[in-house]
Amino acid sequence: MALEHAILVSLSERASSGYDLARRFDRSIGQFWSATHQQIYRVLARMESDGWVRVHVVAQEGRPDKKVYEVTSAGRSELAAWLARPSEVDIARSELAVKIRGAGYGDAAAVAAEVRRHRAAHAERLDVYLANEEHEFADPRRLRGRRLHQWLVLRGGIALERTLVDWYDDVLAALAPPRRTPPRRTPKDRP
Amino acid sequence: MALEHAILVSLSERASSGYDLARRFDRSIGQFWSATHQQIYRVLARMESDGWVRVHVVAQEGRPDKKVYEVTSAGRSELAAWLARPSEVDIARSELAVKIRGAGYGDAAAVAAEVRRHRAAHAERLDVYLANEEHEFADPRRLRGRRLHQWLVLRGGIALERTLVDWYDDVLAALAPPRRTPPRRTPKDRP
DNA sequence: TTCCGCATGTAACCAGTTACATGATTAC
DNA sequence: GTAATCATGTAACTGGTTACATGCGGAA
Numbered sequence: 386m387a388l389e390h391a392i393l394v395s396l397s398e399r400a401s402s403g404y405d406l407a408r409r410f411d412r413s414i415g416q417f418w419s420a421t422h423q424q425i426y427r428v429l430a431r432m433e434s435d436g437w438v439r440v441h442v443v444a445q446e447g448r449p450d451k452k453v454y455e456v457t458s459a460g461r462s463e464l465a466a467w468l469a470r471p472s473e474v475d476i477a478r479s480e481l482a483v484k485i486r487g488a489g490y491g492d493a494a495a496v497a498a499e500v501r502r503h504r505a506a507h508a509e510r511l512d513v514y515l516a517n518e519e520h521e522f523a524d525p526r527r528l529r530g531r532r533l534h535q536w537l538v539l540r541g542g543i544a545l546e547r548t549l550v551d552w553y554d555d556v557l558a559a560l561a562p563p564r565r566t567p568p569r570r571t572p573k574d575r576p
Numbered sequence: 577m578a579l580e581h582a583i584l585v586s587l588s589e590r591a592s593s594g595y596d597l598a599r600r601f602d603r604s605i606g607q608f609w610s611a612t613h614q615q616i617y618r619v620l621a622r623m624e625s626d627g628w629v630r631v632h633v634v635a636q637e638g639r640p641d642k643k644v645y646e647v648t649s650a651g652r653s654e655l656a657a658w659l660a661r662p663s664e665v666d667i668a669r670s671e672l673a674v675k676i677r678g679a680g681y682g683d684a685a686a687v688a689a690e691v692r693r694h695r696a697a698h699a700e701r702l703d704v705y706l707a708n709e710e711h712e713f714a715d716p717r718r719l720r721g722r723r724l725h726q727w728l729v730l731r732g733g734i735a736l737e738r739t740l741v742d743w744y745d746d747v748l749a750a751l752a753p754p755r756r757t758p759p760r761r762t763p764k765d766r767p
Numbered sequence: 768t769t770c771c772g773c774a775t776g777t778a779a780c781c782a783g784t785t786a787c788a789t790g791a792t793t794a795c
Numbered sequence: 796g797t798a799a800t801c802a803t804g805t806a807a808c809t810g811g812t813t814a815c816a817t818g819c820g821g822a823a
Contacts, residue, residue, distance in 0.1 A: 386810080387671040394678035404774050417673035424811060426776065447820060449774040461681065468682035471690060472671045474697040477736055480578040480663045482608035486729045487585035489722045490652065491659030499662060506665040531680045537750055538677045541743045545668055548739040552732045559728055577782080595802050615783060617804065638792055640802040 387472070388428055389437070391418045393456060393464040396438060398531070400455035403429050413535070416514075416542045429454055437463055485556055497561040504553035511546035514539060578663070579619050580628070582609045584647060584655040587629060589722070591646035594620050604726070607705075607733045620645055628654055676747055688752040695744035702737035705730060 395406055406429075407422035409415075420428075432438045437460035440452045456464070481503050488496040522528065522536045586597055597620075598613035600606075611619075623629045628651035631643045647655070672694050679687040713719065713727045 387674055388810080390678070391674045394674060394681065397678070397681050402774075403776095415667070417668055417670040417677075419667055419669070421812065422774090423776080423813085428810095445773090448772090449819070451774060464678065465682035468675055468678060469686035471693065472675070474694050475670055475672070476606070476610055477608055477668070477733075478610070479608040479666055479732075481666070482729050482732055483578055483582045483585060484659055484663070485732075486725050487581070487588070487655065487659060488725050490585065490588050491656035495660035502662065503665050533750060534677050534679050537747050538673050540746060541670075541673055541676075542668075544739050544743050545736070548735050552735050555731060556728050559724060579782080593802075594804095612784065613802090614785085614804080619782095636801090639800090640791070642802060 388420055390467045393460055396456050400453050402451040402453055500553050500556050507546050507549045514543045581658045584651055587647050591644055593642040593644055691744050691747050698737050698740045705734045
């Protein structure tokens with residue numbers, strides 16, 4: 386049950402609306418904890434009734450009102466308590482790994498195509514993270530506190546994406562060994 | 577919705593009971609897809625009513641009867657279809673990463689202790705995987721088919737665990753720089 | 768005029784976890 | 796006598812997803 390606490394962290398960094406949180410989860414935090422806006426709204430409501438956050442409605446011109454949430458002192462102590470509480474050692478969950486393992490029970494070439502697709506997606510994420518690091522964390526040895534912690538998590542994301550890309554490359558090499566003359570659909574194929 | 581398909585893969589390798597599946601999920605497949613026995617029983621029941629598997633009850637001496645499940649031809653074609661169907665690119669989900677990111681809002685030393693605990697757990701898993709590889713996949717260049725695919729997934733597990741251990745080491749170095757004189761609880765501390 | 772961004776929500780559903788129950792056998 | 800292993804299950808709950816709804820403003 387970490388969504389509450391991920392929200393507390395995010396909200397500690399900056400008070401924001403549910404909508405805003407949802408967008409921020411798509412980036413930074415979402416690297417390791419994602420959530421849809423519906424769930425964020427629901428959890429925010431619960432957190433408010435638990436007194437971890439408080440709201441104030443901000444009227445805006447030309448766009449809908451928004452509810453800006455901020456962490457209360459009860460929320461701050463809950464966050465501190467959670468940080469010190471041991472949590473489960475998480476296990477990776479990968480549908481693609483199951484497919485690789487089962488490749489022999491279907492079209493291995495189709496599985497290889499899937500692996501190629503996932504490889505591309507992770508390579509892209511890796512690029513985004515690397516660009517992010519370069520542009521937001523120049524000179525990381527100087528970092529302290531919050532910024533240091535953010536950078537450390539980004540480093541983890543980078544390391545994991547890199548590992549996945551490399552792994553998929555190995556899988557592809559083993560699954561679909563490169564041919565000298567790649568198969569091509571010639572005009573003959575279609576009547 | 578991959579538990580069904582993970583079960584189909586596992587059952588294709590060997591017909592087995594729900595209990596047996598649950599135990600096997602704790603090892604090999606569970607590396608990337610875990611499940612409790614309760615859920616496995618429930619899903620098996622659904623799969624049977626969908627005609628993907630069939631059961632026969634085996635009476636045993638001195639121990640309870642067991643229901644041995646095997647994949648039907650409908651199950652086989654479902655598995656093949658699923659293998660070719662594109663699946664979501666999965667995102668890593670790590671409570672610990674959220675804690676690292678939030679370390680500034682509580683006791684950073686406690687978070688470091690957590691990281692140390694998780695590091696130890698992953699290092700242990702890594703050892704298990706490595707021992708497994710050495711003892712079950714000597715001479716991997718000769719591998720073909722099912723065995724090759726199993727080994728590829730194991731390689732992925734090894735790579736990921738290694739990456740996590742290294743990352744946690746980096747985090748620890750940054751979070752709790754080693755001291756020359758580590759703090760010690762001296763007799764004075766207790767009255 | 769059609770789509771995208773801002774902003775919040777309800778309702779139904781699905782997947783997964785936790786707690787509890789049963790009952791025999793074997794090992795310490 | 797106490798715990799562990801084998802073997803299956805029910806029930807209640809929690810966490811997360813999907814689909815749908817509303818309504819304004821600005822850009823293409």
